Amino acid sequence: MKDRFNIKKYIFSILCCLGLVVCASAQELRFTTSVSSSAVTVDEPFQIQFMLENGTNIASFTPPSFKDFEVLQGPSQMQGQSIFNGRRSEYFALNYVLQPKHVGSFTIPGAQARVNGNVIKSNPVLIEVRKGNAQAQTPQPSQQQAIPQHRSQGGNGLSEDVSDGVLKKGEDIQEKLRKNIFLKVEVDKTNLYEGDQLTATYKLYTRLPTNSSVTKVPAFKGFSAKDIELPNPPQATEERINGVPFKVFTIRKTLLFPLQSGTLELDPVEVDNQVRLVKLVSNKRSRGGKDPFEEFFNDPAFKDPFFDDFFNRPEVEYQDVPYKIQSNPIKINVKSLPVDGRPSSFNGAVGHFKMTATVDKKSLSTDDALTLKINISGQGNVNLLNSPKVDIPSGFEKYDPKVTDDIEKNSNPLTGSRQFEYVLMPQEAGQHTIPAIEFSYFDPVANSYKTLRSEPFVIDITQGKRIRQDKHDFGVGKNELVKIDGGIYKWTQNRQWLIVSPWFYVLLLLPLLIAAALIYYKHRKDYNTTNAALLKHRYANKVALKRLELAARYLKEGKDKAFYEETSRAVWGYLSHKLKIPFADLSKQLIQDKLAARHINGTNTSDLFELIDNCEVALYAPGSGNDRMQGTYSKAVIIITNLEDALKN
Numbered sequence: 001m002k003d004r005f006n007i008k009k010y011i012f013s014i015l016c017c018l019g020l021v022v023c024a025s026a027q028e029l030r031f032t033t034s035v036s037s038s039a040v041t042v043d044e045p046f047q048i049q050f051m052l053e054n055g056t057n058i059a060s061f062t063p064p065s066f067k068d069f070e071v072l073q074g075p076s077q078m079q080g081q082s083i084f085n086g087r088r089s090e091y092f093a094l095n096y097v098l099q100p101k102h103v104g105s106f107t108i109p110g111a112q113a114r115v116n117g118n119v120i121k122s123n124p125v126l127i128e129v130r131k132g133n134a135q136a137q138t139p140q141p142s143q144q145q146a147i148p149q150h151r152s153q154g155g156n157g158l159s160e161d162v163s164d165g166v167l168k169k170g171e172d173i174q175e176k177l178r179k180n181i182f183l184k185v186e187v188d189k190t191n192l193y194e195g196d197q198l199t200a201t202y203k204l205y206t207r208l209p210t211n212s213s214v215t216k217v218p219a220f221k222g223f224s225a226k227d228i229e230l231p232n233p234p235q236a237t238e239e240r241i242n243g244v245p246f247k248v249f250t251i252r253k254t255l256l257f258p259l260q261s262g263t264l265e266l267d268p269v270e271v272d273n274q275v276r277l278v279k280l281v282s283n284k285r286s287r288g289g290k291d292p293f294e295e296f297f298n299d300p301a302f303k304d305p306f307f308d309d310f311f312n313r314p315e316v317e318y319q320d321v322p323y324k325i326q327s328n329p330i331k332i333n334v335k336s337l338p339v340d341g342r343p344s345s346f347n348g349a350v351g352h353f354k355m356t357a358t359v360d361k362k363s364l365s366t367d368d369a370l371t372l373k374i375n376i377s378g379q380g381n382v383n384l385l386n387s388p389k390v391d392i393p394s395g396f397e398k399y400d401p402k403v404t405d406d407i408e409k410n411s412n413p414l415t416g417s418r419q420f421e422y423v424l425m426p427q428e429a430g431q432h433t434i435p436a437i438e439f440s441y442f443d444p445v446a447n448s449y450k451t452l453r454s455e456p457f458v459i460d461i462t463q464g465k466r467i468r469q470d471k472h473d474f475g476v477g478k479n480e481l482v483k484i485d486g487g488i489y490k491w492t493q494n495r496q497w498l499i500v501s502p503w504f505y506v507l508l509l510l511p512l513l514i515a516a517a518l519i520y521y522k523h524r525k526d527y528n529t530t531n532a533a534l535l536k537h538r539y540a541n542k543v544a545l546k547r548l549e550l551a552a553r554y555l556k557e558g559k560d561k562a563f564y565e566e567t568s569r570a571v572w573g574y575l576s577h578k579l580k581i582p583f584a585d586l587s588k589q590l591i592q593d594k595l596a597a598r599h600i601n602g603t604n605t606s607d608l609f610e611l612i613d614n615c616e617v618a619l620y621a622p623g624s625g626n627d628r629m630q631g632t633y634s635k636a637v638i639i640i641t642n643l644e645d646a647l648k649n
Helices: 002-026 173-180 292-297 502-530 532-538 540-557 560-578 588-597 603-620 626-648
Strands: 030-035 039-041 046-053 058-062 069-084 087-100 104-108 112-115 118-121 125-130 145-150 181-187 191-193 198-206 210-216 223-227 236-241 244-258 262-266 270-280 316-326 330-335 346-359 363-365 370-380 396-398 402-407 415-426 430-434 438-443 448-453 457-462
Touching: 030 125, 046 058, 058 087, 058 603, 173 181, 173 270, 173 316, 181 270, 181 316, 181 330, 198 210, 210 316, 346 448, 346 457, 370 438, 540 560, 540 626, 560 603, 560 626, 588 603, 603 626
Parallel strands: 039 125, 069 402, 191 330, 346 438, 363 457
Antiparallel strands: 030 046, 046 087, 058 112, 069 087, 104 125, 112 118, 145 210, 181 198, 198 244, 210 270, 223 244, 236 244, 262 330, 270 316, 346 370, 370 415, 396 415, 402 415, 430 457, 438 448
């Protein structure tokens, strides 16, 4: 009985472990870098995306340096979730539009992120930059796409293209291949507006038995591309060209959105084919001098409806011929969007859209939070939509939106929605009005701009336990201490003889006191010089406040990225010097342990880590606003001052 219980317990443990493994694999952490094109010209923009999938507790997100490229747009932040085959995954991505500065081959390093306390990196990408309209670089063999071997069959079991696969005497092989195998690119339009959708379909046409593989995929330079999923392996269909039937394989079907105006070109696709041709081995000629091929095809056995395989006949041999083909490049004329009548709220949306804006509550207290959701749906460049401008009253504090995409799979035209979710924190009681939200887009069918507006939202706010503090001006020169009067006090004169005055003996001992002070100062200086850790510990507060003065200057100049970088350096540098932790070993857990050992916890540590997280998030989601920067600066000064007092005690 006991053995049976142990066996059940053992089986149950194994099943639990398997369940954990399945759950872990279902939420696999992935950090990838992708580009819209790996081969571009020097004056051509392209898109790069850093995507982190299934990452929880993201502490930082650091993009690489684009020293050889100019950043035209970005970073634009994307955050949302997707469901595929019943499995849910969440993603966070940063998108940039870059333009090369020089000609050559450049490697863009991967981005870096800190997830669950661990630092992970995405893959680097290689960009080939060439002059003019250079052809795209041939991809590696791992990028090849195999196309099933083709051998078309008629309804009665006979091969319709057997005669086309037979190489007759004196026949030109290259001419035969050219007529019976070719590539074709179909586009639904060649003249469109910037941001409008273009559908490109690459097809392989063949009438010969062939084994084919794609060796060079098209590089969509100047476009944002979204592929439509195709059957794998590709399935053949039949089309007739000038009455001649061809088997057709769709190699790639892509939705393209031009990122710039002008004349753009869709690069060709290249396919390597191994074509199997047949020829007769026998040199005998029939009576009357007829060609043996004519006798062969007049053979009643060949016309037998149960004729199974022409190629298994002993008088026939194969000849495999390699044949590389490529499609013709397609010129696309992209027009700039009209300037006349362009609304101020237009931010690049092209297509046909609807907008809804809702708030989750219209009455709350200053202790609650308000959620504003803006949903834009329709047909067009949904994957490139930017958030409409939202004017928030001064009575609220606004945070960066959470972006969620819901795009229909394989829709053509591209159809779906993008939702922007704002969290608003009320700061003062009263009745506040969130103005109507305005969203504009260009409708290429109507050839005009259209504007959508929501209703304004009237919000009633009651006073909660949290009382709003007046904002302080922490600009440069606004937080200096009052100057101490450095004036020299006058000596009082005494009319008594100097020898009986105490000052006589003080002056007599003064040289000795000065000498002793110099000796002490020198010894102390030598000691401090040899003890660098002690120096850093002692002057940590001064160094941090000095850096915050530089951050205040960036605040006044409106340089938000430089401001958050300098504030972050000030806080991390202060913790490294004050707690005597090497900068390379700094981590939140180690700092928390050090502070706990000194009995410093509670509000001090929670405010410290909140400040660090705010600085790191603001570095990779810019545009936080001057008010939020002033609040961050004020909080940094208060936190460092409080920690200094606590550590002294």
